[in-house]
Amino acid sequence: MSEQDHIDSYLDDLARALKIDPARARRVLAETDDHLREATHDIRATGVDEDEAARLAIERFGTPQVVASRFSTELRPPLVAVGRELVIALAGMAAVGLIAIGISGALAGAFGHFFGWTFVAGDKSGVTYTAQRCAEYLKISPNATNCTQAALFDHYWEIVGQRIAVGVLGLMVLGGYAIARRSSKSGQARLPHGFSPIVGTALFGLAALALLGVSSLNIVFSNTSGAGGLLSGGIVSLAVFAVYGTRLARELTSPAAV
Amino acid sequence: MSGETLKGHLDLLLLAIVGERPAHGYAIIEALRDRSDGAFDLPEGTVYPALHRLEVAGSIQSHWAAAAGRKRRIYELTAAGREALQVKRREWSDFASGVGAILREMA
Numbered sequence: 001m002s003e004q005d006h007i008d009s010y011l012d013d014l015a016r017a018l019k020i021d022p023a024r025a026r027r028v029l030a031e032t033d034d035h036l037r038e039a040t041h042d043i044r045a046t047g048v049d050e051d052e053a054a055r056l057a058i059e060r061f062g063t064p065q066v067v068a069s070r071f072s073t074e075l076r077p078p079l080v081a082v083g084r085e086l087v088i089a090l091a092g093m094a095a096v097g098l099i100a101i102g103i104s105g106a107l108a109g110a111f112g113h114f115f116g117w118t119f120v121a122g123d124k125s126g127v128t129y130t131a132q133r134c135a136e137y138l139k140i141s142p143n144a145t146n147c148t149q150a151a152l153f154d155h156y157w158e159i160v161g162q163r164i165a166v167g168v169l170g171l172m173v174l175g176g177y178a179i180a181r182r183s184s185k186s187g188q189a190r191l192p193h194g195f196s197p198i199v200g201t202a203l204f205g206l207a208a209l210a211l212l213g214v215s216s217l218n219i220v221f222s223n224t225s226g227a228g229g230l231l232s233g234g235i236v237s238l239a240v241f242a243v244y245g246t247r248l249a250r251e252l253t254s255p256a257a258v
Numbered sequence: 259m260s261g262e263t264l265k266g267h268l269d270l271l272l273l274a275i276v277g278e279r280p281a282h283g284y285a286i287i288e289a290l291r292d293r294s295d296g297a298f299d300l301p302e303g304t305v306y307p308a309l310h311r312l313e314v315a316g317s318i319q320s321h322w323a324a325a326a327g328r329k330r331r332i333y334e335l336t337a338a339g340r341e342a343l344q345v346k347r348r349e350w351s352d353f354a355s356g357v358g359a360i361l362r363e364m365a
Binding site: 030035039067074 | 329
């Protein structure tokens with residue numbers, strides 16, 4: 001076996017054993033390759049033949065399992081730092097979610113303007129209210145002419161007004177997220193590569209599927225009353241899903257350099 | 259000296275060697291072995307993880323350089339590493355003089 005064969009075989013075993021991020025693994029393999037060649041060269045200079053010199057150099061380096069395990073241990077980030085980064089990442093996604101709710105409220109408002117409030121907040125056919133509930137709705141909306149209209153006003157406010165208020169809260173969370181992120185910049189990513197885009201794509205994809213699915217079923221098989229509320233949420237979820245999905249594709253195709 | 263005993267002081271030794279002049283992994287390991295007259299003879303591959311950890315912590319930095327037709331990673335001390343080295347030197351000095359004093363008394 002030549003020096004090249006010995007070293008290549010060792011590097012293959014080490015590559016399989018390393019449980020670190022791919023960019024760092026590439027660097028470790030390049031450094032190991034350089035080290036083993038230099039060690040083999042030095043051992044040969046003492047009169048040992050090529051095959052034995054490469055074997056000795058590899059033996060002194062340590063087994064791939066020992067080296068890989070040491071890398072995993074040495075590079076394991078502190079639990080507190082991982083927790084902090086996780087909280088910041090989740091806060092970022094929560095901010096996006098809250099802002100998305102706010103935008104869906106504005107979109108629902110636009111639907112209400114163009115297609116009528118019933119499309120956004122109307123009750124399904126057959127829904128009735130007790131006299132006590134009607135009295136509460138009419139008290140909240142004294143301009144309403146009947147219980148159904150008072151309930152519609154109340155539901156419309158819940159969908160449009162409260163969602164927009166949630167969106168404003170999202171902007172504040174986003175501000176806090178930006179400050180926390182800037183203050184914790186250490187240059188070292190402790191969460192798995194692409195964590196936020198993966199979670200964001202999955203969550204908003206599911207939300208879009210559920211909201212668009214239910215609103216479409218309502219429109220096709222029932223009636224359009226109240227469908228706009230769900231539809232606005234589905235459309236915004238789909239847009240956020242597309243943004244996270246694009247980011248995910250970009251991050252997976254361009255690994256961070258070490 | 260056993261690997262476990264050495265492991266506790268490895269950071270100080272690596273920072274001291276790299277602090278003297280920028281060097282690649284093989285040269286650092288050779289210096290570790292030669293200067294200790296062979297007493298610090300770790301499995302060579304286990305020194306690289308420590309170097310990577312010190313770099314992640316900001317004590318050392320590294321860059322690729324070409325040498326003898328091969329790519330070689332050169333390590334050098336950062337300002338933070340220089341401070342860490344001073345602290346670790348002081349700690350070691352206090353520890354060694356304390357142990358020495360006790361052993362002298364008992365001898």
